[in-house]
Amino acid sequence: MVDDAAPGSTTNDSYCDATITHSPTTAPFVVSPLPKRGWGDEEHHDVVADTGDLSSVPSEVMESLKIEDETTLEEPIDSNITAVTTGDTPYSSASTFEDLNLSKELLKGLYVEMRFHKPSKIQAISLPMILTPPYKHLIAQAHNGSGKTTCFVLGMLSRVDVNLKAPQAFCICPTRELAMQNIEVLKKMGKYTGITSECAVPADSANYMPVSKRPPTTAQVVIGTPGTIKKWMSGRKLGVSCVKILVFDEADHMLGEDGFQDYSLRIMRDIERSSSHFQVLLFSATFDENVKNFVSRVVKDYNQLFVKKEELSLESVKQFKLICPNEQTKIRVIKDRIFELADKLGQTIIFVGTRKSAGVLHKALVDLGYDVTTIKGAMTNDIRDKIIKEFKDGLTKVLISTDLLARGFDQQQVNLVINYDLPLKHDPSSQAMKYRSSSSSEPNFEVYLHRIGRAGRFGRKGAVFNLLCGDQEIKRMDKIQKHFGSEVIEVRDTDEDIEAALKSAGLI
């Protein structure tokens, strides 16, 4: 399974190029080629210039792994993942799931329950790294909707010893909704394995139980949010001595200064104290330089997979901008252009910047007689669950959301994302923002990318409309375009323009 061609000259400290490619390559650390008939075999992609110690690799074409019944997916997007490994363990790319030495129960889950046929690109590269001793840490970046969840869920399931009735795999997620979504995937994929799991998130009213009354967790996999996991751990209801794999989903946010850094570090240290050796997996579509530098200090000796930011915007999701003279116009655009076409479209998520504007927009649309639901943090867990369920069941077509759903939310019917407000960077240095308002804020590139990634899951068609009001928003949009080098097409507020845009995005 491993490639013996790796040269012995490789020292532990040197970065080696783990090239996963369809074409013959002379990289020292070649992982075996993907199958001959992968997408993009016809084209030859240029080798990208080296950047520092990261050797670049020839482009490969990402595969859409998830093929549902009769659905045919369009040509998948190009992806260019750079793999960097340390040490002398050679890794073979997995062209089939059989290559991974998975249990037959797990394979059955992949094929029968998940209906997967073969690994996507990120899975082909990352799974051998996750599953091969000495189980090195991994920092993995991959496009939105490319199958990251499968990577770490499969990693957790295959590393758990089903005969050991104790928690062995943890996954920490930034929101309750994401944790619940991930555990659903785990349950489905692991259906035949007998592996037990539990979701550690704040309970809804029906399931509330004070920590002190809770029996110690025996589930082998625990997926949850940082606060609840920590709470269970400090209440001695969640043992960590058998933990051998710790996953951070949306890892840049979980370890970012602006995110859950403190929680994540404390959880990691607690596990470190009683579990001698465990593997840390960090997955996200985005890792800005700050976070990258930070994680390289906390996690030692790791393998890594990265994508250049210019290649992160999904080509299957077309981006548009619409300049609105005032805020009222934004609401009218949504009313006239979106709801009037809603029957022809799939589902839509409208992102707003604050809880308050979520409420304002919700009220405005409901007052106009439109059927819309809203999700935000300031809601009871019961209501949040209900709103999500209705949306996932397709009962509601348009959902207003704060950045609560910006990351990870996977609903394949969503093909339209509306940025009612552009996401902004929070600048803690300027406390006296009151008078300056937020007009000087920079756009938050990472959140922008995560938001638009809610459309175009697994290579499906999608569109994003950015509603811009005023010079500041126009300027921010320009910065976003520059940052990703992506094209954002301006459309006017006319039936013809909007329809042409949706048509060119393949939505109608």
Next chain:
DNA sequence: AAAAAAC
């Protein structure tokens, strides 16, 4: 109040 989690 930026949002999120959750103290």
